[in-house]
Amino acid sequence: QKEVEQNSGPLSVPEGAIASLNCTYSDRGSQSFFWYRQYSGKSPELIMFIYSNGDKEDGRFTAQLNKASQYVSLLIRDSQPSDSATYLCAVPTSGTYKYIFGTGTRLKVLA
Amino acid sequence: GAVVSQHPSWVICKSGTSVKIECRSLDFQATTMFWYRQFPKQSLMLMATSNEGSKATYEQGVEKDKFLINHASLTLSTLTVTSAHPEDSSFYICSARDYGQGYTFGSGTRLTVV
Numbered sequence: 001q002k003e004v005e006q007n008s009g010p011l012s013v014p015e016g017a018i019a020s021l022n023c024t025y026s027d028r029g030s031q032s033f034f035w036y037r038q039y040s041g042k043s044p045e046l047i048m049f050i051y052s053n054g055d056k057e058d059g060r061f062t063a064q065l066n067k068a069s070q071y072v073s074l075l076i077r078d079s080q081p082s083d084s085a086t087y088l089c090a091v092p093t094s095g096t097y098k099y100i101f102g103t104g105t106r107l108k109v110l111a
Numbered sequence: 112g113a114v115v116s117q118h119p120s121w122v123i124c125k126s127g128t129s130v131k132i133e134c135r136s137l138d139f140q141a142t143t144m145f146w147y148r149q150f151p152k153q154s155l156m157l158m159a160t161s162n163e164g165s166k167a168t169y170e171q172g173v174e175k176d177k178f179l180i181n182h183a184s185l186t187l188s189t190l191t192v193t194s195a196h197p198e199d200s201s202f203y204i205c206s207a208r209d210y211g212q213g214y215t216f217g218s219g220t221r222l223t224v225v
Contacts, residue, residue, distance in 0.1 A: 034213055043117075043204045043219040044155070088154065090214075097143055097208055103154040 002027045006102035019076040029094030033072040036088040079109040113209035117217025132190045132220045134205030140185035141207035149202040161188040195224040
């Protein structure tokens, strides 16, 4: 059973701080990793994806991937109250196009 | 960027009736679309993979006769919940793969069966 695990939270951070969200996966063959943001009652929206080990930055967001340790993380710098949402880690099953989603981490940014 | 349109955004139906949900890729062709279901405070659970011109592939535990999927064109997939019951009430979301863009989700359909 391929799995993607996230801490459900809630993770509370003050406005302006760095929020760190983590995700571990079990399929060593996974090649790509996606972070989605989901506001309550809405569908997920893609924040960023990462394929290579190391860091990938996009604005206030940085994805970090460590394939040897099988974890991927998302850092949100200068967190804003509007960043309060559930963040889903998604990992396509190797050899298929099917995503496996983590349960999501609920982030609360306190004004 | 890629846009996936999903309709209706919400629907209330009586127990025993059927409901059809449409998912369209607006600016790209999608040979594969996915249908998910999400219960409150839970993650997305893949129900089935919709393949253009062929039968859908259902995940274990999903009744294919209850959740009918049709993917008749490269831009349209439909999910029909047949003989709906209150336990089918959920948030249904489709997604499609746009090469190079990852997966884009529709806006979701909140189904309430009364």
